[in-house]
Amino acid sequence: MIVENTQTQMRKGILEYCILSIIAKGETYASDIIAELKKAQLLVVEGTLYPLLTRLKNNGLLTYNWVESTSGPPRKYYVLADEGRIVLEQLDKTWKELEFAVHIAIGDRIPPATEQPTA
Amino acid sequence: MNKTIIININGIVFHIEEDAYEILKNYMTDVKRHFSNSADSLEITTDIENRVAEMFNELLAAENKQVIVEQDVHTIIEQMGRVEDFENLEDETASANTQYTDAPGTRKLFRDPDDHLVSGVCAGIANYFDIQPLWIRLAFALSFFFAGSGLLLYIILWIVIPQAATRTDRMAMKGQKLNLQGFKDNLEEELSSVRNHLNNLHQEARPAIYKMRDFIGDLLMHLNLFFMGAGKIIVKIIGFAVLLVFFGFAIALIAMLVAIIGFHSGPQGLFPFSIIANEHADRIYFVAFVAAFIPVVTIIIVIITALFNTRTINRSIATTLLVVWLCSLGLLIGLAVNVASHFRSTGKISQVTNLKATPDNVYYLKLNDVKYLTHDDSLRLNVKGNFNGMIIKNDDNEYDEPRNVNINIQRSDVSHPVLIETFIAQGSDDADALLNARNTTYVFLQQDSVIKFDDKLRRLENAAWHDEHLDITLQIPLNAKVIIDQDLDNRINLDGVNIGDCKNLNKQDNATSATFIMMDNGLQCKIDTVVTVKTKAQIDSARRVENAKTIARLQAQVDSARTADSLQKKK
Numbered sequence: 001m002i003v004e005n006t007q008t009q010m011r012k013g014i015l016e017y018c019i020l021s022i023i024a025k026g027e028t029y030a031s032d033i034i035a036e037l038k039k040a041q042l043l044v045v046e047g048t049l050y051p052l053l054t055r056l057k058n059n060g061l062l063t064y065n066w067v068e069s070t071s072g073p074p075r076k077y078y079v080l081a082d083e084g085r086i087v088l089e090q091l092d093k094t095w096k097e098l099e100f101a102v103h104i105a106i107g108d109r110i111p112p113a114t115e116q117p118t119a
Numbered sequence: 120m121n122k123t124i125i126i127n128i129n130g131i132v133f134h135i136e137e138d139a140y141e142i143l144k145n146y147m148t149d150v151k152r153h154f155s156n157s158a159d160s161l162e163i164t165t166d167i168e169n170r171v172a173e174m175f176n177e178l179l180a181a182e183n184k185q186v187i188v189e190q191d192v193h194t195i196i197e198q199m200g201r202v203e204d205f206e207n208l209e210d211e212t213a214s215a216n217t218q219y220t221d222a223p224g225t226r227k228l229f230r231d232p233d234d235h236l237v238s239g240v241c242a243g244i245a246n247y248f249d250i251q252p253l254w255i256r257l258a259f260a261l262s263f264f265f266a267g268s269g270l271l272l273y274i275i276l277w278i279v280i281p282q283a284a285t286r287t288d289r290m291a292m293k294g295q296k297l298n299l300q301g302f303k304d305n306l307e308e309e310l311s312s313v314r315n316h317l318n319n320l321h322q323e324a325r326p327a328i329y330k331m332r333d334f335i336g337d338l339l340m341h342l343n344l345f346f347m348g349a350g351k352i353i354v355k356i357i358g359f360a361v362l363l364v365f366f367g368f369a370i371a372l373i374a375m376l377v378a379i380i381g382f383h384s385g386p387q388g389l390f391p392f393s394i395i396a397n398e399h400a401d402r403i404y405f406v407a408f409v410a411a412f413i414p415v416v417t418i419i420i421v422i423i424t425a426l427f428n429t430r431t432i433n434r435s436i437a438t439t440l441l442v443v444w445l446c447s448l449g450l451l452i453g454l455a456v457n458v459a460s461h462f463r464s465t466g467k468i469s470q471v472t473n474l475k476a477t478p479d480n481v482y483y484l485k486l487n488d489v490k491y492l493t494h495d496d497s498l499r500l501n502v503k504g505n506f507n508g509m510i511i512k513n514d515d516n517e518y519d520e521p522r523n524v525n526i527n528i529q530r531s532d533v534s535h536p537v538l539i540e541t542f543i544a545q546g547s548d549d550a551d552a553l554l555n556a557r558n559t560t561y562v563f564l565q566q567d568s569v570i571k572f573d574d575k576l577r578r579l580e581n582a583a584w585h586d587e588h589l590d591i592t593l594q595i596p597l598n599a600k601v602i603i604d605q606d607l608d609n610r611i612n613l614d615g616v617n618i619g620d621c622k623n624l625n626k627q628d629n630a631t632s633a634t635f636i637m638m639d640n641g642l643q644c645k646i647d648t649v650v651t652v653k654t655k656a657q658i659d660s661a662r663r664v665e666n667a668k669t670i671a672r673l674q675a676q677v678d679s680a681r682t683a684d685s686l687q688k689k690k
Contacts, residue, residue: 030170045200047150050166054159072173073129076166 011042017091018042019052020080023062024088027077053078061087123186128172129165133179135187143171143192149202171195226294229283233312236332240276243283246292355426362422368415376408403454409447413440461585462545466552469541476535477568480599483632484526486606487562487571523576523588524561527614528601528642531594538563539592542576545585555585563591574610601635601642616642 015037022028022036030049037043056062061084064076080088121136126143135143150167154160174195175187226249231242234252241259245252262269283289290305380401417440531537542559546552558579564571576589595601608618621633621644634645 030166031173045204046170046198047167047200047202048205050163050170051154051157051159051205054163054166058159069173072176073131073169075169075173 014095015042016052016056017088017095019049019056020061020084020088020091023078024080024085027065027067027079029067029075029077033078056084060084121188128168128175131172131176133172133175133187134185135192136189139187139189139192142189142196146192146196146201147171153202153205167199171199174198227288227291228280229288229292230277230280231289231292232282232284233289233309236329238277239282240273240280243280243292244276249294358422358426362419362426365415365419365422369412369419372408372412372415376404379404403451403458406447406450406454410444410451413444413447416440461547461551461583464546464549464552465543466546466549466554466556467541467543468553468556469539472538472540474536474538474565474570475567476596479568480596481568482536482595482599482601483569484593484601484603484607485569485571486604486610487564487573488606522610522612524572524574524591525589525612525614526572526591526593526607528593528595528616528637530637530639530641531596533594534596536570536596536599537594538570539594541590541592542587543590544587552585555582555587558582559587559589561589572607572611595637595642597637597639599637600645601637602632603635604632606631620644 018037018040019033022033030053031046033053034043034046034049037049043049053062057064057078061081062078063081064078066074067077069075121138123134123136124140126133126135126140147164147168151160151164154163157163175191178191178194179185179187226247228247229243230239231246231252232239234242236242236256241255242252245255259269259273262272281288283292286305293305295305540561542556542561544552544555544559546555555578560577562573570593572591576587578584578587603613603616603618605618605622607613608616616635618633621635622628622630624644624646625634635642636645637643
C-alpha cells in the first residue's frame, strides 16, 4: 500500500511535466499523448488524460485547435501557450536538479534506465 | 440475429447492438457522474465522447463492419479506462481543481435514521465524533436525572439537527467521500446492513430495547391514527358549534338593526346610547352594524370553508368586503369623534335655596317617590281626569343613566337649613355647556320637617346626554337631628354618610332609616342604646307571656281528651 502510494505520488509529480514536454514537440492529439505516456508507462487509460488537459488549458498553459478528421468528429490538437513555455522551462530546470539529486542518491545501486524498462 | 439501435455521438451516427448499448450507456453515465463535481465536466465528457466516437469509427473501418458489438465497447472502455482507474490519479490532483461540496473526511451533524432508538440524535452525535452511540446514549440517560436538563437538550437537538434524508446526507454524516467510489461503498454498506438486519429479524436476535422501541413506535402510530380520526370529528363538531354561535350573532345583529332603525325602539334612552345626539343616531347604528356584521359574516364563511372544504371566497368579493368594512370603521370613528366633541367644555350653574327651620330641629331626608311627570306626560295620561287626587308613584327601577345626583351634608352657619344646587354639564363650548346645564330639571320638596329629593336630574326630552349631574350641598343647623331614609341612600350618592353602619350603631338593623346628629365636626351617627335595650326587654317578656298561655291551652286540650277516653273505656 505504501509502495503504491509512493509510486502514484512520483508519477503524478512528473505527469504534467511529461505532458507539457510531449506537447512542446508540436501540435499533438490526445491519443498521441496517450501513446507516448503508455510507452513511458506513466498512464494506461485515456480517460485520465482529458481532465488533466482541460486543467492545463484552463490554467493558460495550453491552447488547442480544431482539426477536421477523416475518421470521426473534429479533433482537438493541443499546442503549448506562451505561459506554458515559460512554465516548461522552469520545470526543465527543476527536473535537472531532481535528476541530479536522484542520481547522487541512488549512486550506482541500480543501472541507468533503458528505453524499455522491465515492468 | 441481434437487435441494433442507432445512436448519435456528437453528430456521428452509429449502429450498435442493444446489449452493447446498455454497457456503453452505463459507462458514460458513470463517467458523467464521476466528473459531475468538476467545473469542466461538460468539456471533459465531450472530449471523452468524441474520442469514443473516433475509436468506434476506427474499429468499424479496421474490421470493415457496420455494427458495434459488445466486444467493441469493452475494447474502447479498456482503452479509455474505467471510472475506478480515474480515481487513482484524481484523488489529489482533483482537489486542486474540482469542486467537492465537502472536503473528504469532514463530517456533518445529522440525525441518523438508520440507527435510531428514539429520533437518532445520539447516533448522529456518535457518528459525528466517530464513537459508539452507546456512550452518547448513556450520557443522555444520566443527564435526564439532573432536573431533566438532558431531556430539554435532547428535544432542542431533535428540533435543530436535521435528519439525514438523502444518501449524500448519510455519507456526509459518516464522513465518507462524496464521489462515485464513496457512493458505491455506502450502497454496499447499506445493502450489507439491510442483509444483516433481515437475518437478525429472522433470528429474532435484535436487542430487547430495539424491540421495545418498535413496539412503542407502533403503538404510538396506531394511537396517533386513532386520535387523528377522532380529532377530525371533534374539530368538526366544535367548528359546527362555533358556526351556530356566529349565525346567532349575525341574526341578533340584524334584529337589532331592524328594531332600532325600523321601529325606533331600543336603547336610545339607555345610558351609553343616550350620548348619541338624535340627528346622528340612525347613521351611527347603521355604520356600527356594518362594522360588526362584516367580521361575523367573514368568520362564518371561513368556518364553512374549513368545515366543508368548499372553495374559498372570491377574491373580489373579499376585497369589497374589506373595503366596506374599513370605510364603516372610519365612519364610525369619525362619528365618535363628532360625538366626543360635544364634551369639550364644562358648564356650572349654582342656585341657593333657604329652607324653613323646624321648631323641634328634626329633619327627615327622604326619596321623592312621586313620579315625575312632564307637562306632556300629564296631558298624555290625562292626569287631571283619570288620576285626580291620586299620587302616581315612581316605581320604575330603570337605571338608564349613571347616578347623577350627589348630596353632601354640611353644618349650617345659620339657624335654618340651606340647599345649594350646582348643575354641571358638558358641551361643545362654554355657552353650549351652560345651556345644557340649564336645560335640566330637578325636584325637591320640603313638607315641614320632611325634605324629599328626586333620585335623578332630568334633562330635556330627546336631548342628548352631556354628563349632566347635580351636586347638592345641604347645610343643616348645629345639633339638628337628621333622619335619613335607606331608600335615599339606594338611589342617590350621599357623601360621607353610611346608613348601614349607622343603623348598626342605632341597634335598629331592620329600620328603614338611620338617625344622625349635626355636630361641630359634621354629621355624626346618633348612638341611642337605652331605647333599643328597653324595647328588646319588652318584646322578650311579651313573648314569654304568650308562650305560657299557649302551653296552658295545649295542656287543657290534652286533659279533656284523656277524660273523654277514660269515659269511653268505662262504658
